[in-house]
Amino acid sequence: MDPGLLAALPEASRRAVLAASVRRRYARGEVVFHEGDLAETVHLVAEGRAAVRRGTPAGDTVILAVVGPGELVGEMAMLSSEARRTTTVVALEPTVTMTIAFGELDRLRRDDAAVDRFLLELLAHRVRRLSDHLLEALHVPVEHRVVRRLDALCRAYDGGTHGPTLLPLTQSEIGELAGASRPVTNRVLRRLEDDGVVELRRGAVAVLDRAALARRARG
Structure with missing residues (x-):
């Protein structure tokens, strides 16, 4: 698997993250997780692509993003005390993810400063992307x-x-x-x-x- 975003990690840190993960397969149209579900894992997309969807106040569902190999989904739930999914993720094609339990990820962050910095940089990137999309929507x-x-x-x-x-x-x-x-x-x-x-x-x-x-x- 091309580690994609994990390429920013040192080799030893990357091996530790992959060793802590479990490989899961999803068919086209299969739901990886639902908005509102209790969250216990993050998903690193290894193969395929998935749509990130969210419900609107009107009861509709819209696509917020399309994620592919090397991208993480589900990591935002780690920041919530309720640990609930904020989006629904659906496979757009046959997709493989490497899932990591929050507990394992917390252990990796405590044991390896490189993993902790990596996650902080990833979250900062997500905030910048959301800011760019908001600016685009307005102007x-x-x-x-x-x-x-x-x-x-x-x-x-x-x-x-x-x-x-x-x-x-x-x-x-x-x-x-x-x-x-x-x-x-x-x-x-x-x-x-x-x-x-x-x-x-x-x-x-x-x-x-x-x-x-x-x-x-x-x-």
């Missing part, structure tokens, strides 16, 4: 947010090939990530399709011109 036009989320998804799904990058998400799900309505998202995607940047498929979007999409995301 970036919604159409441009859709393009930015597409560009970010391309990086998450990049398979290192020269062909199209397939994003197995519906237009509604892409809109949720951008904080955009489905009609607005459809309008942006249709415009990109007319320009040969993407191709709309059933339940997915294929990005045909990564460079053009990246230029529009920066614009």
Whole structure:
């Protein structure tokens, strides 16, 4: 397994974290954990990708992020005295995670300062990302947010090939990530399709011109 984020740890610390973990497999559409569940573990994504979802006051569910290999999910529950899940995580494809019990993680943090610093840096990164998304939601036009989320998804799904990058998400799900309505998202995607940047498929979007999409995301 490519340790991804764990590459920031010294070799001995990385081996200790992986030795304390348990490998779990999830089928496409299977729930890793539900919002509101009691939390006892964190998950390091080893293979595949999963959607992080949260319920809204209106009773809907929206996607907040897509996580892939090397990313952690479920670590925020460690900061809560009630240790409840704040989101629902669902596998978007066959997914493997390495799970670590909170007790084991606490032991590693006490025994290894590098692990403790790593977790603090990870949480600081999450706070910065949330701040960036809030600033974007307040000041970036919604159409441009859709393009930015597409560009970010391309990086998450990049398979290192020269062909199209397939994003197995519906237009509604892409809109949720951008904080955009489905009609607005459809309008942006249709415009990109007319320009040969993407191709709309059933339940997915294929990005045909990564460079053009990246230029529009920066614009």
